[in-house]
């Protein structure tokens with residue numbers, strides 16, 4: 363996972379991380395966003411139609427081991443799960459294709475993002491930190507729409523839907539390419555709580571519930587791809603595609619237990635860019651920037667962990 367060579371992207375990535383530090387405080391060894399989380403392991407099994415969309419190895423092999431991290435939003439390592447700001451929740455998945463070979467999906471439980479670019483996102487975070495984002499929201503309708511969209515707390519991390527948000531270019535064996543966006547749907551069905559019900563629960567209810575659920579059996583999700591029509595905007599995370607766009611079933615994810623290595627949680631750096639044959643970036647400006655942000659942030663986290671060792 364290389365750092366981009368463009369100095370402006372590195373600078374913006376550093377500015378964004380610094381802004382998260384301002385918003386949430388510095389918590390060495392924790393992620394500046396999605397700080398509270400847990401790692402699980404399991405298996406991905408492709409659906410019969412997966413290979414028609416992409417020739418990526420995990421779409422054509424019988425099965426692929428995965429590790430997955432569920433998280434609460436914000437850089438607060440002990441945010442109560444029932445705090446409204448714990449939404450949207452995160453789900454990051456790594457497909458282990460071989461020794462040191464992998465491809466990731468980084469998703470969250472909101473279908474969209476407030477800004478098209480990282481620069482605008484930085485401006486939004488600065489406005490939030492200054493205490494009054496109203497002027498920013500007034501001039502950025504997509505950010506306002508995202509802020510106002512309902513984000514109810516899930517009954518369980520296994521009854522939430524997660525969205526990849528940025529589009530990718532999927533290419534199959536015949537070199538046919540289609541743009542698509544991931545959505546990860548819970549096999550247990552969608553179940554959310556109203557504010558009063560969420561408030562009545564414990565601040566660790568989601569991670570406790572996950573522990574008892576996984577002890578009773580696999581936690582399963584369907585990995586789907588919403589496929590764009592020619593002409594749909596594929597480089598803007600704020601734009602939704604019409605609901606009639608076809609959905610391809612890529613496969614099923616069965617999470618069966620906690621990741622064996624405790625320290626993996628701190629060491630692992632998920633990569634928003636797939637970097638695998640058969641799935642390419644779409645030209646969305648968030649992708650390269652986020653790859654830099656996560657890498658710089660992850661390296662800082664690893665160093666903090668070493669300093670404490």
Ligand code: HEM
Pocket residue numbers: 378379382392393394395396399431432433451452453454468469470475479480483525526527528599630631632648651652655656659660663
């Ligand atoms: C400019 C836009 C964004 C910025 C600056 C940003 C920033 C960050 C940072 C600093 C981290 C911590 C990385 C680490 O230390 O490993 C992070 C993690 C995360 N972000 Fe973003 N993010 C952005 C967009 C998104 C989007 C669009 C999504 C959802 C599709 C998303 C979902 C997540 C998730 C799930 C994690 C936790 C990953 C893990 O479990 O390690 N972020 N983000």
